[in-house]
Amino acid sequence: MMLEADTLQTSIQKAARLLKQARKAVSLTGAGYSTPSGIPDFRSAHSGLWENNDPLEVASLSTFRFHPKKFFEWFRPLAAQIHAALPNTAHYALAQLEKAGHVVATITQNIDGLHQRAGSEQVFEVHGSLTRLVCTACYTPYAAQEYLEPYLTEAKIPTCPSCAHILKPDVVLFEEQLPFKTWKQAETAVAQSDLLLIAGSSLLVFPTASLPIRALERGIPLIIINKTPTYIDEKADVVIHGDLAEVIPRLALEVLSE
Ligand SMILES: [Zn+2]
Structure with a gap:
């Protein structure tokens, strides 16, 4: 138990160091980000x-x-x-990171608008919005x-x-293309980023799930925070399998506390 807690804290600290060094970090969020708000995948x-x-x-x-x-x-x-649904602690923590300049944009697969309600401003909704x-x-x-x-x-x-x-x-329904303009903005954000923070996405839905590959091709660090493993975990600099509503606020606190 002690060992697990230490490992989690060490991973959070490592992720925080990478975020602090970054100037153009982009986050990519999926269904897992809104499940603590009571929204099913x-x-x-x-x-x-x-x-x-x-x-x-x-x-x-x-x-x-x-x-x-x-x-x-x-x-x-x-x-x-x-x-x-209401935004959860992970939504608010990400909005704080954006306000403090540690995250420049969020690409989301979610259609619930909760990032914006929590205060995030630069949000690319690649699956549209309800x-x-x-x-x-x-x-x-x-x-x-x-x-x-x-x-x-x-x-x-x-x-x-x-x-x-x-x-x-x-x-975006099945059989439909992603919104072209938003998708291009998301691609550009990743192409210009210097860190990709993936949170609450199991990276199963393409083409969004291919964005981390672009980041890897450019050799920028990847942080993955998700309940379950993803196909790209072994290529990431930090992987945390945990509860986003707990981990993201702790990460934000670590980044913003100095
Ligand atoms: Zn009409």
């Missing part, structure tokens, strides 16, 4: 969201296009959980807020005020 088979559905089918663009009612029914419990809706016919974007209540309580499918077509949550 959108793509995980164990989240309970898939019990009666094949994920590749129901969360796909074709289901959305041809059976929107089915899609919106399936999506409702997830939307409700995200709507009720805070926006886009008309499927005229492409007008809308803030999701006013459509959310009738959808969550009355199952009312959101429609466009100007052309009456269905509004799509601005999130």
Whole structure:
């Protein structure tokens, strides 16, 4: 027990040293970052969201296009959980690191907007965001807020005020490409970074999971903090398998305390 605690503290200190030396550190976050906020992993088979559905089918663009009612029914419990969720200590700690200039940008696979709510400013949402809706016919974007209540309580499918077509949550479904501009910004951030902090992503969803390879090709340090191992753990400078809501605040404290 003593040994484990020492090892964790040593790893946190090593990660803190690397972060302090960096000038353009970029963080990459995934579903594990929001599970302490009570949001299930959108793509995980164990989240309970898939019990009666094949994920590749129901969360796909074709289901959305041809059976929107089915899609919106399936999506409702997830939307409700995200709507009720609050940023956790790891979100706030990362925002502090950004404010203090130790992290310049965050690339996230999450669609919940919790990084921004915690105060992070430079956030690239490569899988989109549930805070926006886009008309499927005229492409007008809308803030999701006013459509959310009738959808969550009355199952009312959101429609466009100007052309009456269905509004799509601005999130990346299966069969869909990542948002081009955001993805380019994420790639550029990694190309210009001098450290990559990967937190709460198991690096299973491509192409985002390939970003650490770009970092490795440039020989910049990698820090990985995640509950479970990733495919790139052995190439990282520091690997911590632990609870993000505990580890990230401790890391931030270590970086910011001097
Ligand atoms: Zn429209």
